[in-house]
Amino acid sequence: MEGTVLRVNSVSKRFGGLVALDNVSLEVGRSTITLLIGPNGSGKTTLINVVGGVLKPDTGAIYYEDKDITYMSPAERFRLGIVRTFQTPQLFSSLSVLENVLIPSKYFLEENVLDIVLSNRWVTKDREQVQRALEILSLLRLDHLWDAPASSLSGGQMKLLELGRILMSEPRVVLLDEPLAGVNPALAREIMKRLREIRDELGVTFLIVEHRLDLASSYADYVYAMHRGSVISRGTPDVVLKDPLVLEAYIGSSR
Ligand SMILES: Nc1ncnc2c1ncn2[C@@H]1O[C@H](COP(=O)(O)OP(=O)(O)OP(=O)(O)O)[C@@H](O)[C@H]1O
Ligand SMILES: [Mg+2]
Structure with missing residues (x-):
């Protein structure tokens, strides 16, 4: 594939006797939206975990921009610009919605966001960060909830908030595990459209x-x-x- 940004090379992963990934190879093209589909239990989350670094494969390798990242930690991958969401959102439940989005901008970890906003201490960059965070929240239809604790959101809103936080981190490759589960169809379409714009404007790659x-x-x-x-x-x-193989897999698994 032209302009491959991410390459999974013959990766296998077992859990005890269960083969969750069986010699999987795939390439993700630069600045594409690449989808991973398949019935429940087919290995999709395991693959995201291996690419994100939460799991190490038993055999095989992962390359990012031709660099072998198979044994890099999730934090090292994050620094390269590879970020992910979880099937179950990982949020800071006692922090507000806005604070959760601002977390990748390290400055705000130190202090209460409202204190900073109300004081004269914030410089242009900080204002830009809050502005960007609010734009992301507005896209995700969460802006009116900016001051609510993350714990008070619905399941679908929590997924959106986690998506917002990773968009804030200026990623290069975004791994999303069912980001739109529990999100209403109209909003899901709008978000997919926006992801396409982010792909085109910033060259971000989505798996x-x-x-x-x-x-x-x-x-x-x-x-x-x-x-x-x-x-x-x-x-x-x-x-x-x-x-037909795909249809058969879905029909077979629903019996
Ligand atoms: N930590 C684990 N320990 C043991 N088995 C696991 C573990 N994680 C996944 N599995 C098994 O590996 C297989 C693939 O699971 P995985 O979560 O990757 O599927 P999935 O395609 O993401 O499914 P879903 O659509 O339901 O989220 C399943 O049979 C699952 O039970
Ligand atoms: Mg899964």
Whole structure:
């Protein structure tokens, strides 16, 4: 693939006797929205965990910009610009919505955001950070909740807030594990559109686990379908979504 930014090379991962990833290879093109689909338990989250560095593969390697990152910690990957969300959002529940988004801008960890905003101490950069955070919250329809504790949000809103926080970190590669689960369809479409703009304007690459195939067909550049730890189909959305192997995997798993 031209301009490959991320390469997964023959990765396998077992949990005891269960083969969660079975010799998986894939490439993610630079500045694409690449989707990972597949029935429950097919290995999607495990793959995101291996790429994000939470899990080490048993065999195989991960390359970012041709650099072997297989044994780098999640923090080292974060510094390279590889960021991820979790299937269950990881938020600071007692901090406000705005503070949760501002966390990647380290300055604000030290103090209460409101104190900074109300004082004369903030310089232009800080104002820009808050401005950007509010823009991200507005995109995610969370701006009216900026001062609410994260713990008070609904499940869908928590997923959006976690997405907001990683957008704030100026990422290069974004790994999203079902970011739109629990988000209403109209807002989900708007967010996918905005991710496309971020892809085009900033050249960010997205690897997204998504169950909703309608979103896949409308917004993805490329799709990988997994089943029982293996990649069973790859290609543009129209090709993969019409692949009999993919349909069979979904139907088989719903029985
Ligand atoms: N930490 C673990 N210990 C043991 N088994 C695990 C672990 N994590 C995942 N598995 C197993 O590995 C397989 C793949 O799981 P994974 O979470 O990657 O699937 P998934 O495609 O993300 O599914 P879903 O769509 O339900 O989120 C499953 O059979 C799961 O039970
Ligand atoms: Mg999963």
